[in-house]
Amino acid sequence: MNILVCVKRVPETGGRVTLSADAREIDTRYLGFTVSPHEECATEEAVRLVEANGGSSTVLTLGPEAAADQLRAAMAIGIDRAILLETDGQDWDPVATAAAIVDAIRAEAAAGVQYDLLLFGNEAADSGDFQVGIRVAIALGLPCINGVKSLEIKDGVATARREAGGGWEVFQVPLPAIVAVREGINLPRYPSVPGRLRAKKKEIERSVPVARQAGAAGPEKIRLSLPAESEGRAEILGTGADAAPAVVDLLERIGVLA
Amino acid sequence: MILTFVEQAAGRPDRSSLEALTFARRLAAAQGVPLGAVLFGPAAEVAAAVLGAYGVVEAHLVEPAGLDAYAPAVWGRSVAQLVGASPPTVVLAAGTDRGQEVLAYAAAMLDAPMAANCIDVRPGEPFEVTRQRWGGSLLEKARLDGPVRLLTVAEHVTQPEEAAVPTTVSISRFTPTLSEADLRVRVIGRVAPEPGKVSLADARVVVGGGRGVGGAEAFSELEELAGLLHGAVGVSRVVTSAGWRPHSQQVGQTGTRIAPDIYIACGISGAIQHIVGCKAAKAILVINTDREAPIMSRAAYAVIGDLHTVVPAVSAEIRRRQAL
Numbered sequence A: 001m002n003i004l005v006c007v008k009r010v011p012e013t014g015g016r017v018t019l020s021a022d023a024r025e026i027d028t029r030y031l032g033f034t035v036s037p038h039e040e041c042a043t044e045e046a047v048r049l050v051e052a053n054g055g056s057s058t059v060l061t062l063g064p065e066a067a068a069d070q071l072r073a074a075m076a077i078g079i080d081r082a083i084l085l086e087t088d089g090q091d092w093d094p095v096a097t098a099a100a101i102v103d104a105i106r107a108e109a110a111a112g113v114q115y116d117l118l119l120f121g122n123e124a125a126d127s128g129d130f131q132v133g134i135r136v137a138i139a140l141g142l143p144c145i146n147g148v149k150s151l152e153i154k155d156g157v158a159t160a161r162r163e164a165g166g167g168w169e170v171f172q173v174p175l176p177a178i179v180a181v182r183e184g185i186n187l188p189r190y191p192s193v194p195g196r197l198r199a200k201k202k203e204i205e206r207s208v209p210v211a212r213q214a215g216a217a218g219p220e221k222i223r224l225s226l227p228a229e230s231e232g233r234a235e236i237l238g239t240g241a242d243a244a245p246a247v248v249d250l251l252e253r254i255g256v257l258a
Numbered sequence B: 001m002i003l004t005f006v007e008q009a010a011g012r013p014d015r016s017s018l019e020a021l022t023f024a025r026r027l028a029a030a031q032g033v034p035l036g037a038v039l040f041g042p043a044a045e046v047a048a049a050v051l052g053a054y055g056v057v058e059a060h061l062v063e064p065a066g067l068d069a070y071a072p073a074v075w076g077r078s079v080a081q082l083v084g085a086s087p088p089t090v091v092l093a094a095g096t097d098r099g100q101e102v103l104a105y106a107a108a109m110l111d112a113p114m115a116a117n118c119i120d121v122r123p124g125e126p127f128e129v130t131r132q133r134w135g136g137s138l139l140e141k142a143r144l145d146g147p148v149r150l151l152t153v154a155e156h157v158t159q160p161e162e163a164a165v166p167t168t169v170s171i172s173r174f175t176p177t178l179s180e181a182d183l184r185v186r187v188i189g190r191v192a193p194e195p196g197k198v199s200l201a202d203a204r205v206v207v208g209g210g211r212g213v214g215g216a217e218a219f220s221e222l223e224e225l226a227g228l229l230h231g232a233v234g235v236s237r238v239v240t241s242a243g244w245r246p247h248s249q250q251v252g253q254t255g256t257r258i259a260p261d262i263y264i265a266c267g268i269s270g271a272i273q274h275i276v277g278c279k280a281a282k283a284i285l286v287i288n289t290d291r292e293a294p295i296m297s298r299a300a301y302a303v304i305g306d307l308h309t310v311v312p313a314v315s316a317e318i319r320r321r322q323a324l
């Protein structure tokens, strides 16, 4: 079975975020980069499915040249091929991103590569647009299941579950299909040292995506801001075990100690 | 017209949809256009009838032939066809799983843009929205252009508020034209929630553990405190990635959002992706060895110290008082 996973390079922020001078980006001078946890899980799922069923897995990203790092990270845990749709580093909106992914999948098909399963994250970590997978599904005429936390493939049928109201909803679709997964579907493995070395030597297939000319566009980013939060200093109740009576006084005061 | 997708269960509109309707009503007033709603499923008519309190004048009940179960492409197709039938300027939904999904389908089918998790909108040309990124730890101002604009409303930001003057809801039924392809994705079964379990999302007390807990075994200290407080244990992503605890206990952007009366965050530094999951807590009590940890600026209370001494001491103190 042939699987494609789509991932997006995003900054790995920590306790505080600062913005660039024009407030259009996160200031990434001191930050590393990663992909969304949902996409890490999608990658792991692809590797497991190929381990279990045979076939081949491919990772794809639309992003700057540096996004090759995220593709190598995916190959380090066992993804076979990597495709970089290289941009000049500007963000593409979700409509344009989906269109570029569709073009790439069509180009693959023209070259004889058909995918049985396209895996996405439920939403990108940074922009959280909640739509790229669905737009790709509509363009390609494929069924799409979102928010998936458990996936089983058998006899050309995907059975997927997602959380709903404390329980689960079950969906079932024939392949080929799109599945957008959530963190928790699996526990991604750490890359091994030999895995990393292998990934370093592997080729990354590059192309330059063509921006779509007609139809919808956006949302078009104007600028970012940090939400106004009431930042303050915590009242220090004490140090070490000696603070226990003050903590329990507090719990009594707010009424959570029956 | 402005059209809002309203989710309902057993004839009661969901709270998130009432938030979205409140947001939509303000936008409708600013644009001087009427407010409409679209509903699906059994008892939709009962739910539609109460929407006059929120200023809805027109409710469309969608009746896809022979389909009762949730089917995202069918619901998206229905919204898209309603838009085609009487072009609204804006289509809204709550920023829930279904809200995002149904609107994304409708947007893709209409080849229209969609902005997810908006908290504010400035109608006009250009049409500007403010939306959440990074799960709400960052905001984006963006333009949304097109003959029809779709947006979802971030949950828990707008308070649901009834209209000053209730309206009369005129109810109409709509049967969409569907293809085989639309019908492929639908709920074929459900698994009911485990009965009697304190769910993390609803717990009044959450005892949180992060990297500082140090390993899977030491979570027994947190379990004990959570048990004494009839609460739940929540964890950071470091903890789930290490396999110390299951992902179902993760709090944050890619985990659960909690809103307890108190969140006792032990050995957690307070990365923005964790904070977005716990900032709805009424109070945060930090237990951390580092008084400079970023989470300190989000917390009301703190104990400086090793959680392995502080947490058992708090449990012991609770027991001592309970024995009196």
Ligand SMILES: Cc1cc2nc3c(=O)[nH]c(=O)nc-3n(C[C@H](O)[C@H](O)[C@H](O)COP(=O)(O)OP(=O)(O)OC[C@H]3O[C@@H](n4cnc5c(N)ncnc54)[C@H](O)[C@@H]3O)c2cc1C
Binding pocket: A011, A012, A013, A014, A034, A035, A036, A037, A125, B209, B210, B211, B212, B213, B235, B236, B237, B238, B239, B250, B251, B252, B253, B254, B255, B256, B266, B267, B268, B269, B270, B271, B272, B273, B274, B277, B287, B288, B289, B290, B293, B305, B306, B307, B308
């Ligand atoms: C896209 C994305 C999504 C993410 N989603 C989530 C998410 O949903 N939830 C989430 O939690 N994270 C998420 N993360 C990860 C997040 O950025 C942080 O890496 C993570 O929250 C850090 O966990 P931590 O606070 O346990 O660990 P650390 O940051 O390592 O902090 C450990 C803390 O423990 C304290 N400590 C150490 N020993 C002790 C002791 N003995 N007693 C008391 N205190 C002690 C230290 O002082 C420190 O403050 C996400 C990251 C990305 C990039």
Ligand SMILES: Nc1ncnc2c1ncn2[C@@H]1O[C@H](COP(=O)(O)O)[C@@H](O)[C@H]1O
Binding pocket: A006, A007, A008, A009, A036, A038, A039, A060, A061, A062, A063, A094, A097, A119, A120, A121, A122, A123, A124, A125, A127, A128, A129, A130, A131, A132, A133
């Ligand atoms: N630039 C990109 N390159 C590859 N895949 C992407 C890109 N942006 C989004 N995706 C995929 O689409 C999913 C949903 O993204 P979004 O609709 O932007 O929230 C992500 O989790 C990724 O799997």
